[in-house]
Amino acid sequence: MAGERGPRRCAWALRQLDGFLDGTIEPSALDAFVVHARDCASCAATLAAAQRAREALGNLPRLTDDQLPARINAAVVRVAENDTRTVQRSLARLPRAKPSPGHREAIRASVAAQASARAGMCRTFGDRVEALLDGDLPAGLTLALERHALGCSVCAHTLATAKTGRAALAGAPRLAPAVASRQRIRDAIERIAAGRRRTRRQVAWVGAAVAACLAVVAGLYGSGQWVQPPELIPHSVVADVPAPVAESQPVAVAPAEPAPATPPQVEMRVAARPASPPEPSRRAPGPTPREPLWTSRPADDAPAVAANLEGPVDTYVAPPRETIRVASSLPPAADAVGESAAFSGHAEPTSIASAHNVTLAL
């Protein structure tokens, strides 16, 4: 096969060409290849061209080490971008499924509900954390809150703060009462108690004294030696007059207006109780000759009624309860002729008379 020519031999030589140039050709084939390349012009030209190409490749400028990674990276990035664009274009060409009209809204609502539930739970936790620590919550809610606290850092912190606060308050150091303070309180209490005892004694003494006085007064009163001092009897009230001894007495009253020819005599019958014997009084055994207690007022002071009372009025000393009023205080009984005031004469009824509801008979 070594001196063999023809296309089959050239084809065999071209297959061995890279092995010959790389130095990896088998030794048995080397001599045959060299003989054929010498004898075959075409194969010799091919071998020469291959050797020139190899030399040219070997003489190419070499890249430095620091340029290589950047170039490689750039190449990789370009390839990746191309790939991404390619993928995107491919995906864009895919037929797309249209979402249902409420799909997006449903997703939004779901997300909002989850957030709201979480926030609501946090709010509930914040409100109930003290009850949770007190153990006042139902078991289900307690479990839910504890689970929530495990997954929520905010609520876990709230729980920790609440626990710390409780511990800090409960374990706050306490003041010990000072001995001097205790003694001061004791002294103050003793003072109050002593004051109370003193007051009680004083009250007892005063009570005893009052009781003794009352006993003396009661003794005097019971033995009939009690005499009411005259200054205790109430002094006159204008309209009050003592009850006369007689049934009724005509009293001459000065006219209120100037009289015509005859001197005006207005007759007034003072209402009085029916005559009765003077009631025996325990306080005053009877009228005693004393200074008159009742005095008439001047005429200009009380013109119509109580002025100018005459007769026994000034001299009569009556017991205080035996007083009567002028007709104004008496019931105008029809049958009690003598018991209503009556004016006779020409005098007109005066304003005082009308003010006292006096029945006028002109």
Next chain:
Amino acid sequence: MALECLVTMGPRSVSTRSETHVLADAAAHGDTVAFDRLVAEYHERVLNVAYRMVSRREDAEDICQEVFVKAFTALPRLRDRSQFGSWLLRITANCARDALRRRRRRKDDLDLDEIGPVPSDDDHARETERDDASRVVQRLLMGLPERHRIVLVLRDIEGLSYEEMAQALSCTVSSVKNRLHRARKLFRERLDPYVKADEV
């Protein structure tokens, strides 16, 4: 600062109601020895409630004396003497409120930085921590409105029940719960920065 170092001590126990009733009855009839026992029983509680309300030991001791004097004077008029404790705390709250009002009138309001530590028997390091924590707690308490402060003090410091608090504050149980809820929320909000700093 370690707020956790303030260990819960639990509600402070006082004598039973029947015992208090007997002592209060005797004191109402002028028995100073019985009243002295009541003072011994309630002195610490009254002092601490007053201190938490006014933040000055001297003022708290004055309030304390005023409370016991008023109680001894008015005890004969107390109908249900088994509720002596709640009644005493009511007087304490009123006296503390009056003291704060007087202080405001004198324009002698407490500077919050003035709040000092409460002495304790612990070792020095722990005491320092406790002082810091108790100062913070007291400062936060003083920052609360009076009506919120008193419920926090009575419930979370003194450990009173809702019923006892209602008696002491002359209001209903639901009102007490409502006030306590608000007070705790407010206190928690103000404590929050300290807890963050404490990395709880």
